[in-house]
Amino acid sequence: MTEVVKITSDISTYVHDFGVVARDAARILATAPTRQKNEALQAMAKGTADGKAQILAANRSDMVAGESSGLSDALLDRLELTPARIAAMAEGLCQVAALPDPVGEVSGLTQRPSGIEVGRMRVPLGVIGIIYESRPNVTADAGGLCLKSGNAAILRGGSEAIHSNLAIAGILQQGLSHAGLPEGCIQVFDNTDRSVVGELLKLSEYVDVIVPRGGRSLIERVSRESMIPVIKHLDGNCHVYIDGAADIDKAIAIAFNAKCRRYGVCGAMETLLLAEGIAETVLERLGSMYSEAGVEIRACERTRELLPQAIPAREADWSTEFLAPILAVRTVKGVDEAIAHIERYGSSHTDAVVTEDLETSRRFLREVDSSSVMVNASTQFADGFEYGLGAEIGISTDKLHVRGPVGLEGLTTRKFIVFGTGSVRP
Amino acid sequence: MTEVVKITSDISTYVHDFGVVARDAARILATAPTRQKNEALQAMAKGTADGKAQILAANRSDMVAGESSGLSDALLDRLELTPARIAAMAEGLCQVAALPDPVGEVSGLTQRPSGIEVGRMRVPLGVIGIIYESRPNVTADAGGLCLKSGNAAILRGGSEAIHSNLAIAGILQQGLSHAGLPEGCIQVFDNTDRSVVGELLKLSEYVDVIVPRGGRSLIERVSRESMIPVIKHLDGNCHVYIDGAADIDKAIAIAFNAKCRRYGVCGAMETLLLAEGIAETVLERLGSMYSEAGVEIRACERTRELLPQAIPAREADWSTEFLAPILAVRTVKGVDEAIAHIERYGSSHTDAVVTEDLETSRRFLREVDSSSVMVNASTQFADGFEYGLGAEIGISTDKLHVRGPVGLEGLTTRKFIVFGTGSVRP
Numbered sequence: 001m002t003e004v005v006k007i008t009s010d011i012s013t014y015v016h017d018f019g020v021v022a023r024d025a026a027r028i029l030a031t032a033p034t035r036q037k038n039e040a041l042q043a044m045a046k047g048t049a050d051g052k053a054q055i056l057a058a059n060r061s062d063m064v065a066g067e068s069s070g071l072s073d074a075l076l077d078r079l080e081l082t083p084a085r086i087a088a089m090a091e092g093l094c095q096v097a098a099l100p101d102p103v104g105e106v107s108g109l110t111q112r113p114s115g116i117e118v119g120r121m122r123v124p125l126g127v128i129g130i131i132y133e134s135r136p137n138v139t140a141d142a143g144g145l146c147l148k149s150g151n152a153a154i155l156r157g158g159s160e161a162i163h164s165n166l167a168i169a170g171i172l173q174q175g176l177s178h179a180g181l182p183e184g185c186i187q188v189f190d191n192t193d194r195s196v197v198g199e200l201l202k203l204s205e206y207v208d209v210i211v212p213r214g215g216r217s218l219i220e221r222v223s224r225e226s227m228i229p230v231i232k233h234l235d236g237n238c239h240v241y242i243d244g245a246a247d248i249d250k251a252i253a254i255a256f257n258a259k260c261r262r263y264g265v266c267g268a269m270e271t272l273l274l275a276e277g278i279a280e281t282v283l284e285r286l287g288s289m290y291s292e293a294g295v296e297i298r299a300c301e302r303t304r305e306l307l308p309q310a311i312p313a314r315e316a317d318w319s320t321e322f323l324a325p326i327l328a329v330r331t332v333k334g335v336d337e338a339i340a341h342i343e344r345y346g347s348s349h350t351d352a353v354v355t356e357d358l359e360t361s362r363r364f365l366r367e368v369d370s371s372s373v374m375v376n377a378s379t380q381f382a383d384g385f386e387y388g389l390g391a392e393i394g395i396s397t398d399k400l401h402v403r404g405p406v407g408l409e410g411l412t413t414r415k416f417i418v419f420g421t422g423s424v425r426p
Numbered sequence: 427m428t429e430v431v432k433i434t435s436d437i438s439t440y441v442h443d444f445g446v447v448a449r450d451a452a453r454i455l456a457t458a459p460t461r462q463k464n465e466a467l468q469a470m471a472k473g474t475a476d477g478k479a480q481i482l483a484a485n486r487s488d489m490v491a492g493e494s495s496g497l498s499d500a501l502l503d504r505l506e507l508t509p510a511r512i513a514a515m516a517e518g519l520c521q522v523a524a525l526p527d528p529v530g531e532v533s534g535l536t537q538r539p540s541g542i543e544v545g546r547m548r549v550p551l552g553v554i555g556i557i558y559e560s561r562p563n564v565t566a567d568a569g570g571l572c573l574k575s576g577n578a579a580i581l582r583g584g585s586e587a588i589h590s591n592l593a594i595a596g597i598l599q600q601g602l603s604h605a606g607l608p609e610g611c612i613q614v615f616d617n618t619d620r621s622v623v624g625e626l627l628k629l630s631e632y633v634d635v636i637v638p639r640g641g642r643s644l645i646e647r648v649s650r651e652s653m654i655p656v657i658k659h660l661d662g663n664c665h666v667y668i669d670g671a672a673d674i675d676k677a678i679a680i681a682f683n684a685k686c687r688r689y690g691v692c693g694a695m696e697t698l699l700l701a702e703g704i705a706e707t708v709l710e711r712l713g714s715m716y717s718e719a720g721v722e723i724r725a726c727e728r729t730r731e732l733l734p735q736a737i738p739a740r741e742a743d744w745s746t747e748f749l750a751p752i753l754a755v756r757t758v759k760g761v762d763e764a765i766a767h768i769e770r771y772g773s774s775h776t777d778a779v780v781t782e783d784l785e786t787s788r789r790f791l792r793e794v795d796s797s798s799v800m801v802n803a804s805t806q807f808a809d810g811f812e813y814g815l816g817a818e819i820g821i822s823t824d825k826l827h828v829r830g831p832v833g834l835e836g837l838t839t840r841k842f843i844v845f846g847t848g849s850v851r852p
Binding site for chain 1: 453456457530536538540542544547549551552634635655673675676677679680682683684687769778780791792793795796797798799800801802803804806807808812813814824825826827829830831839840841842843844845846847848849850851
C-alpha cells in the first residue's frame with residue numbers, strides 16, 4: 001500500500017515537472033518570430049532525414065519487442081518505420097515550415113462610437129498535450145504543428161513505440177536548440193507507466209488543451225478523466241444521400257468513391273441513402289460495382305427488392321462505423337427522410353447530398369448538423385490537406401472551439417485588442 | 427437511504443426531460459428564419475412590458491421570502507425588480523432583435539486544387555445551459571441571446587428568485603408561441619432542489635455548453651462537476667501599466683477611470699504599475715485624486731517613498747480582485763518588469779499599457795496573454811456592448827472557443843461546407 005502511494009506521488013511529480021518546463025517554453029515560443037520557428041522546423045526536418053539510421057535502429061527495438069509481445073500485424077504495421085515513412089516525416093516538417101504563421105494575425109479592427117478601436121489578435125493556446133497510439137510519425141507531425149502555432153507540446157505516445165518516439169523527440173529537440181528555442185517546446189514522456197496519462201489529464205494549471213488521437217476507448221477514457229478541455233475525434237458514421245434530382249453519373253461516381261477509395265478512413269461512407277425515385281437506376285449500375293469491389297451490402301427491405309443479393313440490415317448497422325468493405329443501404333422517400341435518418345443515426349462527422357436541385361442542396365447544407373456537409377462531392381474529401389488547412393492534427397467531432405479538420409488555426413485562439421487615445425469610459 | 431435514491435432518481439428523470447424537450451426545440455430553432463426569431467423577441471419584449479404587474483407580484487413573493495430568510499441587503503437589491511428594471515429587460519430583448527443574425531453566415535469559400543469549393547457556415551451550438559444567481563433579469567437577457575443565436579436554453583436561476591424567474595419564463599414562452607416557435611426553446615426549472623444543478627451538469631447527451639454566471643464558488647463547482655464543456659468567467663485582476671514614455675495627462679485620466687468609474691466590475695483595475703521614471707510625476711496628482719475618492723492605496727516600498735500615506739502591500743494584495751475602493755500600486759523598472767508582474771499575478775482578464783512608444787505598445791499587446799489587452803484605454807471598456815458585440819452573455823476567461831466578452835457569435839460554431847461537381851477524391 002505504501003509503495004503504491006509512493007509510486008503515484010513520484011509519477012505525479014514527474015508529470016508535473018513536464019508541465020512546468022512546457023509552460024516556461026510556451027512563454028518564449030508564444031512571441032518567437034516566424035523566421036525562428038521555421039528555422040527550427042527546417043532543422044528538425046534535416047535532422048530527421050540525417051538521423052534515419054538512428055530512428056530505424058530505435059524502431060527496430062520497438063518492433064522486436066512488439067513481435068515478442070504478440071502485437072497484431074495491423075499494429076506492427078502502424079508501429080513500423082521505413083526509410084519512406086521517415087522521409088515523409090521530414091517532408092511533413094518542411095511543409096509545416098512553409099505554411100503561413102497564424103500567430104499575431106489581427107482581424108476586425110474597427111472604431112467604436114466611444115472612440116476606441118477594437119479588434120482581435122490570434123495567439124497560441126499555450127501548452128498542448130497529445131495522447132496517441134502506435135504510429136511514431138505522430139511525434140514529428142504533432143510536434144511540428146504545435147511549434148508552428150506557437151504552442152509547447154507534451155507528447156505521450158504508445159508504450160510499444162517508446163524507443164522510436166524518444167529517438168524522434170531527441171532529433172526534434174536538437175532542431176529547437178539549433179534555432180535558439182528551448183528544448184522544452186516539444187517533450188516526450190520517457191516513462192511508459194499507464195498512470196502518466198491520468199496525471200497529465202489533471203495538469204490543468206499547465207496544460208491548456210488535450211488532443212487524443214487513437215481508438216474509441218482511448219478517446220472515451222481521456223474525455224471522461226480529463227480536467228483539461230479536450231479536442232476529440234469520435235466516430236465517422238458518414239452518409240451519402242442520392243436525391244431524386246441527382247445526376248446519376250455523378251451519384252454513382254461519388255457513392256463508389258466515398259465507400260471504396262479507402263475503407264479505413266473516418267470520412268468513408270458507411271450508409272448510402274437512396275431516394276425511391278432513383279434507387280433502381282442507381283443500383284442497376286452501382287450494385288455490380290460494389291459487388292466487383294467485394295463490398296458487402298446490408299440493406300433495408302425496399303432496397304432488397306431491387307438488390308436481392310443484399311443481406312438484410314439490422315438496426316445496429318445504421319449506427320455502425322464499419323471501416324471495412326461493408327455498406328448499409330436504405331431507400332428513403334426523399335430529402336426529409338434522409339435528413340431525419342442522418343440526425344438519428346449519424347455521428348455528425350461528414351455527410352453528403354447528391355442533387356441538381358438548388359433548394360434541396362440548401363436545405364441539406366443548413367439542416368444537417370455535421371462538422372462537414374457536402375454537395376455533389378465524396379465524403380472522403382474530409383481532410384485538412386484537401387480543405388487547404390495545410391496539415392491537420394486531427395478531426396474534431398466536438399462543437400466548441402473547432403469542428404472538423406483541425407489545422408494550425410484550431411491550435412490558436414483570439415484575444416481582444418483595444419487602442420485608445422487616453423480613452424476613458426464615461 | 428431508499429428515499430434518497432428515489433428522490434435522486436426522480437430529479438434525474440425531471441432534468442432529463444428538460445434535455446429531451448430542449449433538444450427537440452433546438453432542431454427546429456436551428457433553421458428558423460431570422461424574421462421568426464425576431465418576431466418572437468419582439469413579442470417577448472411586449473409581453474414583458476405588458477406583464478409588468480404580474481412580474482412585480484411574483485418578485486414581491488421572492489422579496490418577502492428573501493427578507494424573512496435573512497438575505498443580505500446586497501442580495502435583496504440584486505433580487506429586486508422595479509418598473510425601471512422590467513423596462514430595461516424589455517428594451518434588452520428589442521435590442522437583441524435588432525442585432526444581425528449570426529446563423530447561416532458563410533465565410534472563406536475558396537476553390538481548392540481538386541476542384542471542390544470549401545468554406546465554413548456559422549451554426550448554433552444546440553442547447554445551452556445557463557446557471558445563474560439572484561438577478562432575475564438574466565432569465566430574459568440570456569433567453570433572448572440564446573434564441574437569437576438559434577440555441578435552445580435551459581435556465582437554472584437562484585432558488586430565491588424562483589417566482590420571478592418562472593413569471594418571466596412564462597412570458598418568454600408566450601412570445602415563442604406567438605411566433606410559432608416551440609416553448610421548449612426557453613425552459614426554466616420549476617424545481618429548486620440543489621441536485622438539479624448536478625443532474626444538469628451530467629446531461630452531455632442533450633446539452634452542448636454550460637454558461638455559469640455568478641460568484642467564484644458557483645463557477646468553481648460547475649467547472650469541477652460538469653461533464654459538459656463550460657464557458658466560464660473567473661477573476662478579473664486587471665492591471666494598468668504606466669510606461670516611462672506615457673503621456674501623463676492620458677495616464678492619470680486612464681488610471682483614475684480604470685479604478686474609480688465603478689469599483690465592482692470585473693474590468694476594474696486592481697493593481698497600478700508605474701515605471702520608475704514617471705512614478706513621482708504621476709503620483710503627485712493621482713495620489714490626491716485617489717485620496718479624495720476614498721481609495722485606499724496598498725503600495726510597494728519604492729512607491730511608499732513617494733506616497734508615504736500608502737499602506738504597505740502584502741504579497742496577497744497583488745493577486746486580489748478587490749472589487750472595492752482599494753488599489754495595489756507597484757513601481758517597476760519598465761515594461762519587462764510590468765509584463766512579468768502581470769504574468770505572475772494577473773488573471774488574464776484585461777490589462778492595459780499607457781505609452782506613446784510604438785515598440786512598447788506592440789510588445790505589451792503581443793506578450794500579455796489576457797483576454798483583452800489595451801493601449802491607452804481604460805480597462806473598464808472590457809464589455810460586450812463597448813466592443814460592438816451588441817450584447818454579452820458573459821466574459822470568458824477560458825482560452826478555447828471564445829475569450830473575453832461573449833456575444834451572439836460566441837454562442838455559435840462553424841461547420842465546413844463543401845461544394846463539388848460530382849467530385850471524387852483520387
